[in-house]
Amino acid sequence: MSHRRSLARQFCEDSSSEDEKLMMAAIVAEEEEARLDAPRHGGSQPGRQSLQRDFAERFQNLHKDYFAENPTFKARMFRNRYRMHRPLFLRIASAIEAHDSYFSLRRNSAGVPGLHPYQKLTSVFRILAYGIAADLTDEYCRLAKSTALENLRRFVRAVIEVFGGQYLRSPNAEDTARLLAIGEQRGFPVEGHAPEVNYTINGHNYNTGYYLADGIYPQWATFVKTIPNPKGEKNKNFSQFQEACRKDVERAFGVLQARFAIVRGPARYWDPETLGEVMTACIILHNMIIEDERGNRVDYRYDNMGELVTPSHREAATLTQFLQAQSDIRDKQVHCQRQVDLVEHLWQIRGLM
Known part of the structure; x- marks a missing residue:
């Protein structure tokens, strides 16, 4: 009998309260559950059936x-x-x-x-x-x-x-060039090495990258948002392109879930560490499958293949420069002008199709 159970029993004998008796019963039940869950060693158990699994035959x-x-x-x-x-x-x-x-x-x-x-x-x-x-x-x-x-x-x-x-590495020059080429082909041009970029849309020069976003995001220079309830064919065309490209990211996890159902089901018997490793392994396998099955419909040519992209980590030398950088990011005028330019750019692409 465990020391914990002995103390609980002695306490219960000194008291007639139903609460103390219930406490004793709970301790006994908890210890019994722990005993049943404990790993068993020492060979075969009496009365336990041994299965002949015929490994070789099943492998054949x-x-x-x-x-x-x-x-x-x-x-x-x-x-x-x-x-x-x-x-x-x-x-x-x-x-x-x-x-x-x-x-x-x-x-x-x-x-x-x-x-x-x-x-x-x-x-x-x-x-x-x-x-x-x-x-x-x-x-x-x-x-x-x-x-x-x-x-x-x-x-x-x-x-x-x-x-x-x-x-699971950082993107290299090959990855970056492929994604930029796909973005250019689909009507959202960005050239150079992120985050330092320089490109021209509809005659206007830009030097910042951007994220495709929906309506909840602010009108910052770093976002290109869709147009809610677009009016006119140009705006409708832009919204269709923007939403189609944005959903590529949203679909990515959906494809992962469709490919590996374990990541969308209940956790069941997995501990947090194993769950994290399962998710990570599924992402790695997913990336390997994508690489293995990637089509060669477009002949992309890359320079310096395999070299890791080195992002810019420039820090503002002064408080004034820092504040200016933050102001540039939040520039509503740039946000609106780039959206107008992309509307025209995508409309021109449609005319060439």
């Missing part, structure tokens, strides 16, 4: 379904269920296995092979992609619930450690 089924030369489920089904094409999956599997020996094929003391790396990773991707409970992967992948949870935790950490440096 998995291999035939997805990894054979002529698999049962072709490339499209692989892409639907793993959320990526098979070459990218194999690249990730190879890197993860090399990084963490937990994902390697191991044998028990009798020489019987255990879970194949593809079984472990298939379990992970089923949980990430469909947001299912861990024990639902047991039937096909043959991972017990506890193994599936440990498997996922180790996987997301490995993804962050192996690929995080590349796919």
Whole structure:
């Protein structure tokens, strides 16, 4: 009997109050729950059924379904269920296995092979992609619930450690050039290296970047807002372009949720640290898929590919300069003039289509 329970019982014996008895019952219930939740060690438990999961046989089924030369489920089904094409999956599997020996094929003391790396990773991707409970992967992948949870935790950490440096890095010259070229093609020009920019719209020169925003934002020089209830074809055309481009960002998280259902479902059994790692790993995988599937419809050519963009961190030397910089950011006249110029610019683009 625990010391805490002994003190509570002695206290209750000295009192006939129902409150003290209820307190004692609560302590007993709490300790019993902790006992049931505590990890168990020491081998097999008497009366506990041991499952023969036939790892090798199940791997043969998995291999035939997805990894054979002529698999049962072709490339499209692989892409639907793993959320990526098979070459990218194999690249990730190879890197993860090399990084963490937990994902390697191991044998028990009798020489019987255990879970194949593809079984472990298939379990992970089923949980990430469909947001299912861990024990639902047991039937096909043959991972017990506890193994599936440990498997996922180790996987997301490995993804962050192996690929995080590349796919969560600051944008490089290639990334910046691609985004600027896309923005120019869609009618919102910005040239140079952010945040120092210089460009001309409708005959007017500008030297600040801007964010596409909706109506709740102030009329600052750093925002290009949509036009509520636009009148006339030019204004309607501008609003259509602006809202379409702005929603690209809003859709980005929607695509992430659609691709990995685990990020939109209830947290269930995850602790905050694991939740953060799951989210980070999903973002990394999402970026890898985007890179892998990016089309080559436009032949972008970049200079100094791979060099990180160095943002400007100029500080105002004096209070007067600082106040002037803040005033420039909040310049309503620049905000309104740029919107007028973009309306005309986009209308001209439409005329060329």
